[in-house]
Amino acid sequence: MPDTPMLEIADLHAFYGESHILHGVGLEVRQGEVVTLLGRNGAGKTTTMRAVMGIVSKRTGSIRFRGTELVGMAQHRVARLGIGYVPEERGIFSSLSVDENLTLPPVVKPGGMTVAQIHELFPNLVGRGSTQGTRLSGGEQQMLAVARILRTGADLILLDEPTEGLAPVIIEQIGRAIHALKRRGFTILMVEQNFRFAATIADRHYVMEEGHVVDMIPNDQLAANSEKLHTYLGV
Amino acid sequence: MVTLFGIPTQALFGQLLLGLINGSFYALLSLGLAVIFGMLNVINFAHGALYMVGAFAAWLLMQHFGIGYWPALLLAPLLVGLFGVVLEKTMLSRLYKLDHLYGLLLTFGVALILEGAFRHWYGASGQPYPIPDALRGGQNLGFMFLPNYRGWVIVASLITCLGTWYAIERTRLGAYLRAATENPTLVQAFGINVPVMVTLTYGFGVALAGLAGVLAAPIYQVNPLMGSNLIVVVFAVVVIGGMGSILGAIVTGLGLGLLEGLAKVVYPEASNIVVFVVMAIVLLIKPAGLFGRER
Amino acid sequence: MTSKISSAVLPAAAPHTADRDRGTRIALILLGLGVAVAAPFLLYPVFVMKVLCFALFACAFNLLIGFAGLLSFGHAAFFGGAAYVTAHAAKVWGLEPALSILLGTASAALMGLVFGALAIRRQGIYFAMITLALSQMVFFLALQLPFTGGEDGIQGVPRGRLFGLFDLNQPLVMYYFVLAVFLAGFALIWRTVHSPFGQVLKAIRENEPRAVSLGYRTERYKLLAFVLSASLAGLAGGTKALVFQLASLTDVTWQMSGEVVLMTLLGGMGTLLGPVVGAGFVVALGNYLAATSLPVPVVIGAIFVVCVLLFRRGIVGEIAHHLRRRST
Numbered sequence A: 001m002p003d004t005p006m007l008e009i010a011d012l013h014a015f016y017g018e019s020h021i022l023h024g025v026g027l028e029v030r031q032g033e034v035v036t037l038l039g040r041n042g043a044g045k046t047t048t049m050r051a052v053m054g055i056v057s058k059r060t061g062s063i064r065f066r067g068t069e070l071v072g073m074a075q076h077r078v079a080r081l082g083i084g085y086v087p088e089e090r091g092i093f094s095s096l097s098v099d100e101n102l103t104l105p106p107v108v109k110p111g112g113m114t115v116a117q118i119h120e121l122f123p124n125l126v127g128r129g130s131t132q133g134t135r136l137s138g139g140e141q142q143m144l145a146v147a148r149i150l151r152t153g154a155d156l157i158l159l160d161e162p163t164e165g166l167a168p169v170i171i172e173q174i175g176r177a178i179h180a181l182k183r184r185g186f187t188i189l190m191v192e193q194n195f196r197f198a199a200t201i202a203d204r205h206y207v208m209e210e211g212h213v214v215d216m217i218p219n220d221q222l223a224a225n226s227e228k229l230h231t232y233l234g235v
Numbered sequence B: 001m002v003t004l005f006g007i008p009t010q011a012l013f014g015q016l017l018l019g020l021i022n023g024s025f026y027a028l029l030s031l032g033l034a035v036i037f038g039m040l041n042v043i044n045f046a047h048g049a050l051y052m053v054g055a056f057a058a059w060l061l062m063q064h065f066g067i068g069y070w071p072a073l074l075l076a077p078l079l080v081g082l083f084g085v086v087l088e089k090t091m092l093s094r095l096y097k098l099d100h101l102y103g104l105l106l107t108f109g110v111a112l113i114l115e116g117a118f119r120h121w122y123g124a125s126g127q128p129y130p131i132p133d134a135l136r137g138g139q140n141l142g143f144m145f146l147p148n149y150r151g152w153v154i155v156a157s158l159i160t161c162l163g164t165w166y167a168i169e170r171t172r173l174g175a176y177l178r179a180a181t182e183n184p185t186l187v188q189a190f191g192i193n194v195p196v197m198v199t200l201t202y203g204f205g206v207a208l209a210g211l212a213g214v215l216a217a218p219i220y221q222v223n224p225l226m227g228s229n230l231i232v233v234v235f236a237v238v239v240i241g242g243m244g245s246i247l248g249a250i251v252t253g254l255g256l257g258l259l260e261g262l263a264k265v266v267y268p269e270a271s272n273i274v275v276f277v278v279m280a281i282v283l284l285i286k287p288a289g290l291f292g293r294e295r
Numbered sequence C: 001m002t003s004k005i006s007s008a009v010l011p012a013a014a015p016h017t018a019d020r021d022r023g024t025r026i027a028l029i030l031l032g033l034g035v036a037v038a039a040p041f042l043l044y045p046v047f048v049m050k051v052l053c054f055a056l057f058a059c060a061f062n063l064l065i066g067f068a069g070l071l072s073f074g075h076a077a078f079f080g081g082a083a084y085v086t087a088h089a090a091k092v093w094g095l096e097p098a099l100s101i102l103l104g105t106a107s108a109a110l111m112g113l114v115f116g117a118l119a120i121r122r123q124g125i126y127f128a129m130i131t132l133a134l135s136q137m138v139f140f141l142a143l144q145l146p147f148t149g150g151e152d153g154i155q156g157v158p159r160g161r162l163f164g165l166f167d168l169n170q171p172l173v174m175y176y177f178v179l180a181v182f183l184a185g186f187a188l189i190w191r192t193v194h195s196p197f198g199q200v201l202k203a204i205r206e207n208e209p210r211a212v213s214l215g216y217r218t219e220r221y222k223l224l225a226f227v228l229s230a231s232l233a234g235l236a237g238g239t240k241a242l243v244f245q246l247a248s249l250t251d252v253t254w255q256m257s258g259e260v261v262l263m264t265l266l267g268g269m270g271t272l273l274g275p276v277v278g279a280g281f282v283v284a285l286g287n288y289l290a291a292t293s294l295p296v297p298v299v300i301g302a303i304f305v306v307c308v309l310l311f312r313r314g315i316v317g318e319i320a321h322h323l324r325r326r327s328t
Helices: A045-053 A075-080 A100-103 A115-121 A136-151 A166-183 A195-201 A226-233 B009-040 B047-065 B071-088 B101-122 B148-168 B172-181 B184-189 B192-218 B229-240 B246-266 B274-285 C007-010 C021-040 C045-066 C074-091 C097-119 C124-144 C172-195 C196-206 C207-213 C218-244 C255-266 C274-290 C296-310 C313-325
Strands: A005-016 A018-029 A034-039 A059-065 A085-086 A156-160 A187-192 A204-209 A212-218 B138-140 B145-146
Touching: A005 A045, A018 A034, A018 A045, A018 A059, A034 A045, A034 A195, A034 A226, A045 A059, A045 A075, A045 A156, A045 A187, A045 C274, A059 C218, A075 A085, A075 B184, A085 A136, A100 A115, A100 A136, A100 B172, A115 A195, A115 C021, A136 A156, A136 A166, A136 C007, A156 C172, A166 A187, A166 A195, A166 A226, A204 A226, A212 A226, B009 B047, B009 B148, B009 B229, B009 B246, B009 C007, B047 B071, B047 B101, B047 B192, B047 B229, B071 B192, B101 C124, B101 C255, B138 B148, B145 B148, B148 B172, B148 B246, B172 B184, B172 B192, B184 B192, B229 B246, B229 B274, B229 C124, B246 B274, B246 C196, B274 C097, B274 C124, C007 C218, C021 C172, C045 C196, C045 C218, C045 C255, C045 C274, C074 C097, C074 C124, C074 C218, C074 C255, C097 C124, C097 C218, C124 C255, C172 C196, C172 C218, C196 C218, C196 C296, C207 C218, C255 C274, C255 C296, C255 C313, C274 C313
Parallel strands: A018 A212, A034 A187, A034 A204, A085 A156, A156 A187
Antiparallel strands: A005 A018, A005 A059, A204 A212, B138 B145
């Protein structure tokens, strides 16, 4: 069924305690696409990802992954379907070595990358295996956070602000890695504040405001819509 | 008579041996407490009671089923661990979103129930438990006589402690445990069933207490109140060591046991309170504990 | 991690009742006083005195947990320790009863100062473990020191003549003396809770870092609260020693520390009247169980478990919650 999207979110509402964060988000990601969520701080981008992963458990509406409904599913089963998550704060464990961090997420499907392939993609991680995870630089921690998902065989990757707080050289390196992943056939949903970076990679962009998706812009029409986008993002 | 610092060496080494045995139990129990605390953020007040239940399980297995020491060494901790799993599933798991003190209060209540019930059924006097045949007798080490069983207790608890340390610090399963202690949400998002891990961790921690109980049975007799004062000393051990480190729990437990043994020779009146005095001093100098991290 | 225990359970310690409720409250206070005055004619005076002593003990404990968010698991040290000092002063030194109790209270205050200074160096669960361990040290001292009488305790403590005038061997005289002690202690707690000092304590309970950033030296406040609570627990323990003419090991065990936690939890942490109700309930339960073959610790433990799982507001807290819900 090439026409069914890989990830299909419809009328998603999510709550933190009493506060209502998402008000009916709808979007879809097709197999092999790289899609970004753009928007200002607090628009609900991160919450959307956390709702997909089940971390935000108070949610209504529908999140379908390859036709399987994720709303109501036990949290630990979501990753088992083949979704890899790279959180905004990277989530490198300080009590684990780099190698232990790398091999922590269980393999959920065949077809994941080998450690050798991962090292080829992120040469910075080579020879650092026994280092304490949080001793790596910010950029290396970001690479590690992405790398550990690639082993698992997950084919949809949720990347939350992979370039946040990183130096331009490192951002470039991350960008190359994401391109390489795209060529390998990974499907990627990415939160990004830096829309210039997003424009170099993504196929389509969803714009979020106050817990809604307000617009969808294909990457090739980005230039034509740049004024609109500036108003959305306030840049 | 041979003396050392004016103390007969026989008495000195005898007390140090006793201290080392007590220390082995402190180490096993504080290790279990530390493992549980790391994962659940609960101080398990029922730990002493479950140590007692472990000893009673061994005794009951022998009385009613003729099951001897060696199978009991496996079965009793298993039973205690199973009890822990049920306790965690039905009660403790409801409290994680509340203040951590509620976990302490709940397990305190459980300790009272267990100790009260066993006391009601079996009376306050101890039941003897025989030393297994293979470990009767002892060795003359020249400077002292070492009963085989006591030597075994020290070796067995050291092996258990170090094995636990290895499992947590050096294996894949241990990596899950450490990671889940740090950030359970993310570990769950990687597809690991953290609630089940939490349950099993509690089961494992209390199984360690049950094992300590079986090891203790031939030494101290099986008594409903055998864990009741012990648990308070173990709390002091935990405060002294700090709960950050597994090795710290082991070292502190053994060290304080030895110190107590020494006090019994030098100044017997103070042997009961020496651990608490050390705790007070450590709190003054290094409040986070000897191996603890300030949080 | 200072306790969210109380804030989760009780929205407000002081009832924010409007002026229209003032009359009701005064009526309730008068009713309570009337009951207290009449109680010895309706129930065994010794029973009511026991309730009053434990009620004061529980109120003192509650000052810490309910209003400062500090769980002490070693309050028996102050209660039982003061009982020993009072008993010794009255029996061996032959001091006047009020003075004996005062000495007991002072010893508890001193102990509270030392324990408090150590315990406030850690928070939350550690605080509980430290107070528990320190009180266990007092237990061992009581077991071993020459003046405490070991397993037997100090028996046959004379009640004596209060101020040299009132013969406390008269049950009614003793009763009204105990009532006066209780009311004085309760009034002090009431004042404390409603004073600026009490407000700072509540701020610490809700959010200690914020209180620190507002410039409060929270350590001092916590220590003072601890000493005050220990002293009042000592006052209760000293009085109890005279009522029963006995100071014994039972009162310094950690099980006793646990019992006062239960009284407070059952009655309602952070409510003024909760500990009183809880103490009455637990003492009555103890008396009832003594006549049956049911093992007391099992019943107490079961109540603990039920309270923690289902009933965290306690009796008074639950009633207050329902009244508040109805009024809004």
